[in-house]
Amino acid sequence: MQEHEKTLISVLVAGALIGLGKLLVSKEELTVRLCFGRSILGAATSSIAGLALIQIPDLHPIALLAMGSALGIVGAQFVELWFKKQANKINGG
Numbered sequence: 001m002q003e004h005e006k007t008l009i010s011v012l013v014a015g016a017l018i019g020l021g022k023l024l025v026s027k028e029e030l031t032v033r034l035c036f037g038r039s040i041l042g043a044a045t046s047s048i049a050g051l052a053l054i055q056i057p058d059l060h061p062i063a064l065l066a067m068g069s070a071l072g073i074v075g076a077q078f079v080e081l082w083f084k085k086q087a088n089k090i091n092g093g
Helices: 003-025 032-055 061-090
Strands: none
Touching (some): 003 032, 032 061
């Protein structure tokens, strides 16, 4: 496995763990669907940090992981709020 593949997997795993961590500290009921959803959402939003490599090709993997973690937290929060607003519009609320 090449270095960039290892880095991408690290960022995806970190994002998924952040999503699970957010779920575990919330008061929401734990369900398998919610665990998978938060993991996928965290991994997807944290992988956006890979775009930083376009601007800074020599970015250290630890810096990329930190950016991925930050984007995973902020991005997942943003996406969840957006979906809740859309659901409220559909339900007439």
